[in-house]
Amino acid sequence: MLKVNDLGYWYDRQENSLFENVNLEFKSGTSYAIVGQSGSGKTTFLSLLAGLDKPRAGQIELNGEPINKIGLTNYRKSKVAIVFQSYNLLTYMSPLNNLMTAMAITNSEHRGDKDYAMKMLRRLGITDDQMKKNVQRLSGGQQQRVAIARTMVCDAKLVVADEPTGNLDEENTKYVIDQFQKIAHEQKKCVIIVTHEPDVADVCDHSYRLEKHKFVAET
Numbered sequence: 081m082l083k084v085n086d087l088g089y090w091y092d093r094q095e096n097s098l099f100e101n102v103n104l105e106f107k108s109g110t111s112y113a114i115v116g117q118s119g120s121g122k123t124t125f126l127s128l129l130a131g132l133d134k135p136r137a138g139q140i141e142l143n144g145e146p147i148n149k150i151g152l153t154n155y156r157k158s159k160v161a162i163v164f165q166s167y168n169l170l171t172y173m174s175p176l177n178n179l180m181t182a183m184a185i186t187n188s189e190h191r192g193d194k195d196y197a198m199k200m201l202r203r204l205g206i207t208d209d210q211m212k213k214n215v216q217r218l219s220g221g222q223q224q225r226v227a228i229a230r231t232m233v234c235d236a237k238l239v240v241a242d243e244p245t246g247n248l249d250e251e252n253t254k255y256v257i258d259q260f261q262k263i264a265h266e267q268k269k270c271v272i273i274v275t276h277e278p279d280v281a282d283v284c285d286h287s288y289r290l291e292k293h294k295f296v297a298e299t
Contacts, residue, residue, distance in 0.1 A: 081143060081270050082106040082129065082238060088137030089124055098124055099293045100137065108237060111264040111271040113281035115298070116290035123242055125290065126274045130162050130240045131155040142238070158186055161231035163241035167215075167223045175201055175211040175218070175226040179233050186234045200229045204259060221252035228259050232267065239263060241273045245280055257283050 084104045090097035098121030106112055116122045127133045128140060131152040139146045147155045162168075169178050179197040183190055190196045201211045204225040206218075215223055224244060231239050241260065245253040257280055264271040264285070273284060281287045287298040 081108045083141045083144075084129075084138070085141065086138035087125075087128065087135050087140065089121065089128065089133075089135055094136070097136075097293060099290065099295070102138070102295055104288070104295060106238075106270050106272060108270050109264060109268040110286065111261055111284040112273065113284040113287040114272065114274045114290060114295075115276065115278075115281050115287060118276070120290045121293075122274045122290045126240050126242055126272065129238075129272060130160050132162075159236055160238045160240060161234050161236040163224075163227050163231060163239065163244050165243040165246045167220075167227045169215045169223060169226060169230075171214075171216050173215065174213055175206055175215055175229070178215060178226060179230055182230045183233050186236065188234050190233055197229075197233055200232045201226065203232075204229045205255070220247050221249070221255075224248060224252070224256055225259070228256065228263070231269075232263060237269050239269050239271045241271070243274055243276065245275065245277060253277070253280065 084102050087102040088097055088100040114122045114125060128135050131147055142150065142159055150159065170181060176197055180194065198211060206222060206225060210218060210222065215226060245256055248256060260271050260273060261283065263269050273280065275281055288295045289298050
């Protein structure tokens with residue numbers, strides 16, 4: 081599904097690159113963890129996969145087509161769903177309206193289907209009462225569940241998540257990671273998670289460690 085070809089990234093000089101000559105392939109129906117020390121470049125790598133930044137060298141292909149040819153704006157709109165550590169929900173809306181808006185913006189096949197949005201929120205443990213409240217009245221764990229439900233109602237087959245459990249307790253972390261596994265295995269999406277938590281990486285189907293400017297397969 082997603083291929084990384086000779087990818088490289090640096091800020092000022094190439095000799096100070098975060099990584100170079102990266103060649104990886106990510107498949108549908110599979111979950112991946114990217115681990116590494118703080119500052120190693122794993123979040124930067126994820127931002128390249130999400131089309132939020134451009135590589136200094138190499139290219140990223142989605143189903144054989146370079147994402148820069150798709151257009152990064154179009155790519156972000158319809159090809160990839162992003163889950164942030166800080167949730168990035170529309171704070172003036174309810175969980176239900178967050179999902180309805182996401183479906184409309186991305187032109188999802190389920191756009192306008194309120195029952196479907198409610199079904200996905202219930203699946204993530206959000207009650208009918210909670211889904212109609214302002215999202216800021218929910219706990220951090222509940223807000224992250226809404227953010228994950230938002231990826232489930234959109235058509236994008238690629239889901240990338242940056243430290244999605246960083247603000248959660250142990251119970252919510254387990255629940256959230258289980259949901260990511262279901263998204264990969266049941267919805268046949270490609271899920272890529274940046275994490276510093278070994279327990280999260282262990283649950284994913286495959287894990288890569290970014291160390292000394294190179295990605296090393298761990299599982």
